[in-house]
Amino acid sequence: MDLLQRRILLLPATRWTRSYPDTMTEPPVVVIFAHPSPRRSRVNRPLAEALAALPHVEVRELYRLYVDYDIDVVAEQRLLSTAETLVLQFPVRWYSVPALLKLWLDDVLESGWAFGPGGTALRGKSMLAVVSTGGHADAYGPEGTHGHPIADFLLPLEQTALLCGMTWLPPVVLHDADNADSDAVALHIEHVARHLPALPLPPETQQWTDAELGGEDAP
């Protein structure tokens, strides 16, 4: 457990759990976190750590779990079956998802399980994309460098959710992520927590120092 998680766990647990009955053991929110180089992450690594510290949220860090790209489909499907909300958290890579997240989607969302005849396992659940981009917000527009709104690049995920009978929630996007300072990261974490259905907000906004955020020299 690192410094960020320790800090969050020190916060009063009752204020984080009041939306859930004490008997609930399964995580209603599963976060599939895909970052190819998390030690250089300013935004997604602290966000994933903050989410992992929330009760009833399970974070699956794909690049740590599956270094060999050999995804345990049964385990992933079993976990998803218990969840109400599937969060896909990733930095945008070449206008798309990181490679291991694409493989996860290919392998886990099987025909007959997620879609197609008998494929009802995800029906009624929700999908939330939580993404960061290096590009500025104004670069994601018709006049901008990238020519399209970020929603256009997320369309394959949206349609995947719909094909599986899921509700596509409005994505949470942090643009210009490479220049995010500690305040911006803290705000982003608060924003994401606010979007998690039925999860109470953290009692106070967390503050990270620049030294705690990722970068070239991160451990």
Ligand SMILES: Cc1cc2nc3c(=O)[nH]c(=O)nc-3n(C[C@H](O)[C@H](O)[C@H](O)COP(=O)(O)O)c2cc1C
């Ligand atoms: C190989 C590669 C491809 C990238 N492709 C894009 C892209 O298509 N659009 C964009 O806005 N940013 C792109 N970026 C920038 C990342 O999205 C950005 O560094 C990341 O969201 C920052 O989050 P982090 O601090 O968690 O790493 C790319 C970065 C790398 C290394």
